[in-house]
Amino acid sequence: MKTIFKSLLAITVVSLVLSSCGNGGSKKGSQGALSSSAAEKVYVAPGEHDEFYAFVSGGFSGQLAVYGLPSGRLFKVIPVFSVDAEKAYGFNEETKPMLNTSHGFIPWDDSHHPDISQTNGEIDGRWVFINGNNTPRIAKIDLTTFETTEIIEIPNSAGNHSSSYVTENSEYVVAGTRFSVPFPQQDMPIDEYKGNFKGALSFISIDPEHGHMDIKFQIRMPGFDYDLSHPGRGDSHGWFFFTTYNTEEANSLLEVNASQNDKDFIAAINWKKIEEYVNNGGGKKMPANYAHNVYDEDTHTATSTMKKEVLVVDPSDVPGAIYFMPTPKSPHGCDVDPSGEYIVGSGKLAAELTIHSFSKMLKAIENKDFDGDAYGIPILSYEATLAGAVKQPGLGPLHTEFDGKGNAYTTFFISSEVVKWKLGTWEVIDRKPTYYSVGHLMIPGGNSRKPFGKYVLAMNKITKDRYLPTGPEVTQSAQLYDITGEKMELLLDFPTIGEPHYAAGCPADLLKPKSKKFFKLEDNKHEYAITSEADAKVVRDGNEVHIYMTMIRSHFAPDNIEGVQVGDKVYFHVTNLEQDYDVPHGVSMIGANTSELLIMPGQTETFVWEPKQVGVWPFYCTDFCSALHQEMQGYVRVSAKGSNVPITFTLDGDAVDAE
Amino acid sequence: MKTIFKSLLAITVVSLVLSSCGNGGSKKGSQGALSSSAAEKVYVAPGEHDEFYAFVSGGFSGQLAVYGLPSGRLFKVIPVFSVDAEKAYGFNEETKPMLNTSHGFIPWDDSHHPDISQTNGEIDGRWVFINGNNTPRIAKIDLTTFETTEIIEIPNSAGNHSSSYVTENSEYVVAGTRFSVPFPQQDMPIDEYKGNFKGALSFISIDPEHGHMDIKFQIRMPGFDYDLSHPGRGDSHGWFFFTTYNTEEANSLLEVNASQNDKDFIAAINWKKIEEYVNNGGGKKMPANYAHNVYDEDTHTATSTMKKEVLVVDPSDVPGAIYFMPTPKSPHGCDVDPSGEYIVGSGKLAAELTIHSFSKMLKAIENKDFDGDAYGIPILSYEATLAGAVKQPGLGPLHTEFDGKGNAYTTFFISSEVVKWKLGTWEVIDRKPTYYSVGHLMIPGGNSRKPFGKYVLAMNKITKDRYLPTGPEVTQSAQLYDITGEKMELLLDFPTIGEPHYAAGCPADLLKPKSKKFFKLEDNKHEYAITSEADAKVVRDGNEVHIYMTMIRSHFAPDNIEGVQVGDKVYFHVTNLEQDYDVPHGVSMIGANTSELLIMPGQTETFVWEPKQVGVWPFYCTDFCSALHQEMQGYVRVSAKGSNVPITFTLDGDAVDAE
Structure with missing residues (x-):
């Protein structure tokens, strides 16, 4: 029984983790010099602002959460890949198309690696990109509105994990498959995996003006698992690096069968060379169905387009563009330092941390210092690219970030610590425990030429007794360390939404000045927008009833509506007429099966109500908006199908007949 | 144009609010003695525990969020009335029935007023109840698992706002309509409101052992709006108090038309008297459709039952059980002090705060000190029940809580402050500004005989510049004040999920000892549970395929499955075999339209996948569970409809033919 052996191994690993668990006491407050100092360092007094934004992925929540650092306060959960009944994301008519895919409407995904757009290798705060792993997609969030404005599906991919990092001028955001699959998809016995399943690495171009995404090309790689990636920068700009595991090409019980090889690879991709090849007509157009969904900020409405083909490049088409660097052992993180010279491969089952040199890699390529090939792709000699190794650094290295002052920080999942080297x-300079089982870590700007090395944020998988218990399901967690000194100082534990897989951080001042306060009514190009109460109306069109409604403190126009019948499809098109910051209104109807609308000033949203019962049914403002909020309500009278009650409504307290 | 006048009024109100806005600076950290002290008071050092739980309603999120105080950290968002793709709530087969209603499946609601169960007038920490306003429902959350285990729909109600407060031995949880509607529902012109629309106040009994809810009776009240309520306690135990507004019975433009009367009412309900009447066969059974949904913790599965009738009591049936106490002016909050003697009515448009005396009320009833009646219900003389008034306390009073030391704390929405009296x-003792526009406030145990008067939590509607901006939509917020001294001290601003409408707090030690750590496998009575990998199997039944699957670090059993066809309905019944605290696993399938499963140790959950495309599709663990988490995966081969590929699967690396 192979699995019994492995389970024992897993239990040993867990015991290691647990041995570091303390018992959370119920004391609180400052105790001694350390806590007192830490308290002041993380305290952001009422009315003052945090220094940094942290965009933390929600993992299995599918969303992106916005925190402030150093306080650890959660400011917003941006709906990206999962429906959000609160904000009507994926429920209202305007955003439903955002979650369309080639598999149909998908209400959930597993979001992982946010990355902020860059200019000249520095984060520029225009957009943040994030990958959906499960039904492979890349999303773009606009950092003036903090809303998801574009999602592109990735065909031929499966478990879109080695994503979504951007190149240093945001030329590309990259999406790499985790699992290899038949490429193109087809009915094939699973045990024919080896040699037949392939892995897609996709380069998605970003339009420099509007940020629109387009799959420029996909590389059809050998059937390994592609785990993580990072772009080159500085001298290595033009290259992209991907860790691989399962170079054994196993297809069952991977915990055993994909852990056999002493070394797997980091794939080094010269994307500039492939781009040139493609620009000159290279690559093969292949049929592929994938959705491209764009939210238009003028119409406040998303549209979904189904694309039909993708340009595929095989490594053999572009000799000299792709190399493998052997890296022990099932490397997970693939991190590039601010200079672009060092590529850190974190072999999660390896005894040491492997650092490759970009300049040595170029020399090895020039010298053809190869150690065979894999499916025609040259394998560079391990020694030829090796810059060095951090010896006995900890157990289970996963990810590395950089402070811009010559130091690197690596997380160790099994030994639960962050190690500074x-x-x-x-050389190892410091190590600090994490509570517990740390995955990613983040230094603001850490994935760029210019990190802001004041804090490191560790994102942990297990918390057990660190917080007040909440039944069997307890929160996952982040920990904030001060890294301004030689030694790291743990400042704060704070809980996170979903599971935090990586984060992107930036100084507050980069985003504050351009954060939009409200939408201008005169710019509202929504198909059903009205900009004055006098234009409010109710229009019947067969069994569809369209209500053109406005909301302003503290009433709806219209507020009483008659003439609706059971079996009708009633569209509430609602415009918030307010023109000031932070004056949302909400609206929903009793029994509406499309959730509520939370509508910002100047915006229009639509929900559909299909009344099933005769009666008089109220609607009301769902966001406390003024001292007379409780009075902001209305009624819809629903008559039997075929009734002769005509469409009428009240406007400003007076009855109006419909046109 | 009536609305223009009113809009001007609203603008004036808002100007008042805005004039108190500062400009959030970007400085942080301690500044002077105040901040430094506050920093230490709210800091909970890593690994230590908060002193109090705060259960904060999500408002338009429909959920209930669990925070720690004094840190303001968010530990869990409990899905209650809204679907949650992250936890599969409302998506998996087990929890879908929880959101069933007489209007069909409703994915959203507007959750408002959590209240913890009580024994002898003190919170006992067994359950927390919360109301859904929009499609009227009451939910019960089990405080050993922090999961929603019961939801009951409230018929004849519309905008279930004056809810869900419990009596001092948890005999009842109360649900009061906000809007009056035809009772029973029927097709009726809206302008026939007056005299024809009625308001339902529902008394839901709670089974003392299991907490099961049942609507004991509904009172059919006059067609006012019922805004808030609180139970009597001590001497007033047996009574319940409800604020009303719109005693004008207006049905359009309520911001003007429901603000005419100088006084509205607080309804005093002698529920013990009505209970006795009902126990003796009183009341009228009326047809009513409403859902009663119960989640069974042994089968990990919810069932939904549609109930068919409800017992209705008209006030005229039980003379002497219901009285009106005149209260200026559109009273919102209806709060009872720890002794049960004082009932505070917060007239939101009134110049002073009105406090009624329970003992004076009894005397006035005895003396028949009436001032007419409303629909046959005696109106008590205003002066006869008046205990006193807080003069010129602020603008727009909303809610009051108590510290158990003889002090009350009232929020003022328009003047944005908390006033201690x-x-x-x-007499007014202190007042402190809020930022901005405070609604509810909470002192742990504040709605009981025994408050824990250390902190007051103010819940605010508007934040504008208080936090780093996040585009047009900014967070709502809570503020924590130290109330141990004569003067209140503002300690902390922290953002909230959705809109915080009330909260319930309790000392951490009340819940910590009984918080469940995991589910025992041997107690798992789920229909499709298996407790050993050897029992894993795949069974075809027509076009349904049932996969009995297990997960344990770090593999699925089975992991490769063949023989599935396009057009099949594939049920993944997945059991987490782990038997330790905080070892969840997740699972989802590419293109699965039912979101992911997050499965706790010992639990079984089910999702359905309807594959639409031929191919080989991976699934994987979505919750990072061990150093070999990335290896925890599997494949399903999907063949064309009618294919002759038989059902086979791999178990422990070996191929198995299905039975």
Whole structure:
């Protein structure tokens, strides 16, 4: 029984983790110099602002959460890949198309790696990109509105994990498959995996003006698992690096069968070379169905287009563009330092941390210092690219970030710690425990030429006794460390939404000045927008009833509506007439099966109500908007199908007959 | 144009609010003695525990959020009335029935007023109840698992706002309509409102052992709006108090038309008297459709039953059980002090805060000190029940809580402040600004005989510049004040999920000892549970395929499945075999339209997948569970409809033919 052996191994691993668990006491407050100092360092007094934004992925929540650092306060959960009844995301007519895919409407995904757009290798705060793993997609969030404005599906991909990192001028955001699959998809016995299943690495171009995404090309790679990736920068700009595991090409019981090889690979991709090949007509157009969904901020409405083909490049088409660097052992993180010279491969089952040198890699390529090939792709000699190794650094290395001052910080899942080490000398400078089982970590700007090395945020998988218990399901967690000194100082534990897989951080001042306060009514190009109460109306069109409604403190126009019948499809098109910051209104109807609308000033949204019962049914404002909020309500009278009650409504307290 | 006048009024109100806005600076950290002290008071050092739980309603999110105080950290969002793709709530087969209603499946509601169960007038920490306003329902959350285990729909109600407060031995949880409607529902012109529309106040009995809810009776009240309520306690136990507004019985443009009367009412209901009447066969059974949904913790599965009738009591049936106490002016909050003697009515348009005396009320009833009646219900003389008034306390009073030391704390929406005043003398002791537009406030245990008067939590509607901006939509917010001294001290601003309408708090030690850590496998009575990998199997039944699957670190059993066809309905019944605290696993299938499963140790959940495309599709663990988490995966081969590929699967790396 192979699995019994493995389970024992897993239990040993867990015991290691648990041995570091303390018992959460119920004391609180400052105790001694350390806590007192930490308290002041993370305290953001009422009315003052945090120094940094942290965009933390929600993992299995499918969303992106916005926190402030150093306080750890959660400001917003941006709906990205999952429906959100609160904001009507995926429920209202305007955003439903955002979650369309080639598999139909998908209400959920597993969001992982946010990355902020860059200019000249520095984060520019225009957009943040994030990948959906499960039904492979890349989303773009606009950082003036903090709303998801574009989602592109990735065909031929499965478990879109080695994504969504951007190149140093945001030329591309990259999406790499985790699982290899038949490419193109087809009915095939699973045990014919080896040699037949392939992995897609997709380069998605970003329009520099509007940020529109388009799959420029996909590389059809050998049937490995592609785990993580990072772009080159500085001298290595033009290259992209991907870790692989399961180079064994196993297809069952991977915990055993994909852990056999002493070394797997980091794939080094010269995307500039492939781009040139493609620009000159290279690559093969292949049929592929994938959705491209765009939310238009003028019409406040999304549209979904189904694309039909994708350009595929096989490595053999572009000799000299792709190399493998052997890296022990099932490497997970693939992190590039701010200079672009060092590529850190975190072999999660390896005894040491492997650092490759970009310049040595170029030299090895020039010298053809190869150690065979894999499916025609040259394998560079391990020693030829090796810059150095951090010896005995910890157990289960996963990810590395950089402070811009020559130091690197690596997380160790099994030994539950963050280890600080020096680039170039590879010596360990400090190590601090995490509580518990840390995955990713983040330094604001850490994935760029210019990190802001004041804090590191560790994102942990297990918390057990760290917080007040909440039944069998307890929160996952982040921990904030001060890294301004030689030694790291743990400042704060704070809980997170879903599971935090990576984060992107930036100084507050980069985003504050351009954050939009409200939408201008005169710019509202929604098909059913009205900009004055006098234009409010109710229009019957067969069994569809369209209500053109406005909301302003503290009433709806119209507020009483008659003439609706059981069996009708009633569209509430509702415009918030307010023109000031932070004056939302909400609206929903009793029994409406499309959730509520939370509508910002100047915006129009639509929900559909299909009344099933005769009666008089109220609607009301769902967001406390003024001292007379409780009075902001209306009624819809629903008569039997075929009734002769005509459409009428009240406007400003007076009855109006419909046109 | 009546609305123009009113809009001007609204603008004036808002100007008042805005004039108190500062400009959030970007500085942080301690500044002077105040901040430094506050920093230490709210800091909960890593690994230590908060002192109090705060259960904060999500408002238009429909959920209930669990925070720690004093840190303001968010530990869990409990899905209650809204679907949650992250936890599969409302998506998996087990919890879909929880959101069933007489209007069909409703994915959203507007949750308002959590209240913890009580024994002898003190919170006992067994359950927390919360109301859904929009499609009227009451939910019960089990405080050993922090999961929603029961939801009951409230018929004849519309905008279930004056809910869900419990009596001092949890005999009843109360649900009061906000809007009056035809009772029973019927097709009726809206302008025939007056005299024809009625308001339902529902008394829901709670089974003392299991907490099961049942509508004991509904009172059919006059067609006012019923805004808030609180139970009597101590001497007033057996009574319940409800604020009303719109005693004008207006049906359009309520911001003007429901603000005419100088006084509305607080309805005093002698529920013990009505209970006795009902126990003796009183009341009228009326047809009514409403859902009663119960989640069974042994089968991990919910069932929904549609109930067919409800017992209705008209006030005229039980003379002497219901009285009106005149209360200026559109009273909102209806709060009872810990002794049960004082009932505070917060006339939101009134110049002063009105406090009624329970003992004076009894005397006035005895003396028949009436001032007419409303629909046959005696109106008590205003002066006869008046205990006193807090003079010129602020603008727009909404809610009051108590510290158990003789002090009351009232929120003022328009003047944005919390005012501390003394019970009995009615003198104002202190006032502190809120940022901005405070609604509810909460002192742990504040709605009981035994408040824990250390902190007050103010819940605010508007934040504008208080936090880093996040586009047009900014967070709503809570503020924590230290109330141990004569003067209140503002300690902390922290953002909230959705809109915080009330909260219930309790000392951490009340819940910590009984919080469940995991579900025992041997107690798992789920219809499709298996407790050993050897029992894993795949069974075809027509076009349904049932996969009996297990998950344990770090593999699924089975992991490769063949023989599925396009057009099949594939049920993944997945059991987490782990038997330790905080070892969840997740699972989802590419293109699955039912979101993911997050499964706790010992639990079984089910999702359905309807594959639309031929191919080989992976599934994987969505919750990072071990160093070999990335290896925890499997494939399903999907063949064309009618294919002759038989059902086979791999178990522990070996192929198995299906039975």
